[in-house]
Amino acid sequence: SQTIHQWPATLVQPVGSPLSLECTVEGTSNPNLYWYRQAAGRGLQLLFYSVGIGQISSEVPQNLSASRPQDRQFILSSKKLLLSDSGFYLCAWTKTYEQYFGPGTRLTVT
Amino acid sequence: GQSLEQPSEVTAVEGAIVQINCTYQTSGFYGLSWYQQHDGGAPTFLSYNGLDGLEETGRFSSFLSRSDSYGYLLLQELQMKDSASYFCAVRDTGGFKTIFGAGTRLFVKA
Numbered sequence: 001s002q003t004i005h006q007w008p009a010t011l012v013q014p015v016g017s018p019l020s021l022e023c024t025v026e027g028t029s030n031p032n033l034y035w036y037r038q039a040a041g042r043g044l045q046l047l048f049y050s051v052g053i054g055q056i057s058s059e060v061p062q063n064l065s066a067s068r069p070q071d072r073q074f075i076l077s078s079k080k081l082l083l084s085d086s087g088f089y090l091c092a093w094t095k096t097y098e099q100y101f102g103p104g105t106r107l108t109v110t
Numbered sequence: 111g112q113s114l115e116q117p118s119e120v121t122a123v124e125g126a127i128v129q130i131n132c133t134y135q136t137s138g139f140y141g142l143s144w145y146q147q148h149d150g151g152a153p154t155f156l157s158y159n160g161l162d163g164l165e166e167t168g169r170f171s172s173f174l175s176r177s178d179s180y181g182y183l184l185l186q187e188l189q190m191k192d193s194a195s196y197f198c199a200v201r202d203t204g205g206f207k208t209i210f211g212a213g214t215r216l217f218v219k220a
Contacts, residue, residue: 032206034208036210042212042213043197043210043211043212043213044153044197044210046207046208046209046210049206049207051206057206059207090152090153094208097140097141097143097158097160097201098143098155098158099143099145099153099155099199099208100155101152101153101154102152103151103152104151104152
């Protein structure tokens with residue numbers, strides 16, 4: 001069966017600090033991978049998606065970036081965090097029409 | 111542009127039936143999905159409609175009318191554990207992107 005991992009589960013970072021969130025998928029190959037952000041009580045905002053190694057599509061111009069160095073690894077990064085980057089970050093992969101989400105990382109920028 | 115509209119909140123009593131509507135406007139359309147998210151958790155897939163009509167999965171059913179750009183999620187025999195946020199989502203742009211609505215918060219009362 002397929003499993004998706006994200007870490008860390010929670011993170012508190014000061015404004016201006018860097019960020020690296022990692023997501024890995026097990027049990028499948030060449031998945032489409034996604035990063036979403038969810039503000040408290042809000043919907044899911046698509047940040048990036050990737051259909052293969054090194055292939056990144058950005059949906060929202062901002063201070064975040066993504067990379068896919070391996071088939072089942074997806075990384076979300078920032079060089080300098082903003083207060084507005086706080087939120088619940090979710091990684092997901094797609095199997096046909098179903099999206100499967102990781103447990104998420106709750107980021108608080110202080 | 112791309113947009114999905116759904117009610118922000120719905121309240122119902124235990125044992126009742128509730129319908130959550132979703133209308134969408136997207137540049138491409140490859141199906142309407144529904145996801146459930148409990149507080150603090152990640153979204154989980156509930157159902158998918160690629161063609162017009164009703165899909166039934168236990169107590170949950172989902173309907174799609176592509177000509178009306180409209181769908182709904184029907185929850186029957188409501189239970190307290192059904193209290194959660196429900197998101198409709200549309201696959202777009204060749205099926206690679208999934209765009210989510212803002213979510214409907216369902217409160218089930220005893």
